Amino acid sequence: EAQVTQNPRYLITVTGKKLTVTCSQNMNHEYMSWYRQDPGLGLRQIYYSMNVEVTDKGDVPEGYKVSRKEKRNFPLILESPSPNQTSLYFCASSLAAGGDEQFFGPGTRLTVL
Amino acid sequence: KQEVTQIPAALSVPEGENLVLNCSFTDSAIYNLQWFRQDPGKGLTSLLLIQSSQREQTSGRLNASLDKSSGRSTLYIAASQPGDSATYLCVPQGYSGAGSYQLTFGKGTKLSVIP
Numbered sequence: 551e552a553q554v555t556q557n558p559r560y561l562i563t564v565t566g567k568k569l570t571v572t573c574s575q576n577m578n579h580e581y582m583s584w585y586r587q588d589p590g591l592g593l594r595q596i597y598y599s600m601n602v603e604v605t606d607k608g609d610v611p612e613g614y615k616v617s618r619k620e621k622r623n624f625p626l627i628l629e630s631p632s633p634n635q636t637s638l639y640f641c642a643s644s645l646a647a648g649g650d651e652q653f654f655g656p657g658t659r660l661t662v663l
Numbered sequence: 664k665q666e667v668t669q670i671p672a673a674l675s676v677p678e679g680e681n682l683v684l685n686c687s688f689t690d691s692a693i694y695n696l697q698w699f700r701q702d703p704g705k706g707l708t709s710l711l712l713i714q715s716s717q718r719e720q721t722s723g724r725l726n727a728s729l730d731k732s733s734g735r736s737t738l739y740i741a742a743s744q745p746g747d748s749a750t751y752l753c754v755p756q757g758y759s760g761a762g763s764y765q766l767t768f769g770k771g772t773k774l775s776v777i778p
Contacts, residue, residue: 593752593768606763640706647764652697652754654707 552577554655556641562661563631571626571658573641581647582624583608584616586637587657593640599624600647631662665690667769669753675775676743684738684772686753691734693755694764698727698738700749701771707752711738743776750774 554575563569575582583598585608595608599618613635615627624643628635639658644650666689676682686696695714699707711720711727713736719728726739736753750771759765 590770592770593766595765598763600763608765638704642707650695651709651712652756652766653709654699656706657704659704 552653554641554643554653556639556655556658558658559656560659562663564663565632566630569628569631569660571628571639571641571660573624573626573655574622575624575641575643575653576622577643577645577653578621579643579645579653580621581645581650582618582641582643584614584624584626585640585642586610586635587640588637596626596639598647628660631660633662636660636662665693665755665757665765665767667753667755667767669751669769669772671772672770673773673775675777677777678743678745680743680776681739681741682743682774684740684751684753684774686736686738686769688734688736688753688755688767690755690757691731693731693757696727696729696736696753696755697766698725698736699752699754701752702749710751740774743774745776745778748774748776 557572584596585593587593597616599605641655644652670685697712698710713729724741729736750773752771753769
């Protein structure tokens with residue numbers, strides 16, 4: 551089944567403890583991206599990647615890192631999480647960047663205490 | 664910068680009614696527009712994708728139209744069912760420069776279909 555998977559689905563952590571949220575897609579998509587969703591603000595893009603080893607900042611990149619060493623994986627790294635990063639995170643992918651249907655993962659609900 | 668407005672913000676209808684969700688966007692230079700549904704606390708499920716050269720797309724009881732020049736899209740749901748209850752998101756995709764593209768999300772219309 552074609553899908554985007556994220557792990558973990560739920561995570562509670564404490565301020566400053568490094569964490570990684572994984573994202574994987576099995577559709578051979580070139581384009582992958584990360585979003586966060588907060589009440590009243592909608593979805594905002596954190597980082598995106600147009601292909602392996604090519605990443606760039608979205609609208610709200612502060613406090614996050616990403617890497618794209620393989621085509622299928624696009625992990626989101628929080629080096630020193632803070633409470634304002636408590637949010638619902640989504641990974642998405644598409645065949646290429648422009649004009650293609652976007653597929654979203656199931657989401658990761660992160661709480662930083 | 665692209666801005667997306669969805670009206671109404673919330674809608675409650677009895678089962679069986681036909682309904683229309685509206686979306687407007689400020690920048691008509693888009694590549695496509697995608698409608699998603701989102702169930703509470705869950706991911707986004709793609710419903711329909713309309714390319715900029717198309718006027719409408721249909722899938723089952725859903726029909727989406729696109730008027731790119733006026734910056735409008737509508738999602739029509741026929742014979743609504745309680746299972747249609749969700750938040751519906753309108754998402755145009757445009758060119759953001761440097762070979763990249765960007766999705767802009769509306770805040771959604773929260774639909775409740777009452778049995």
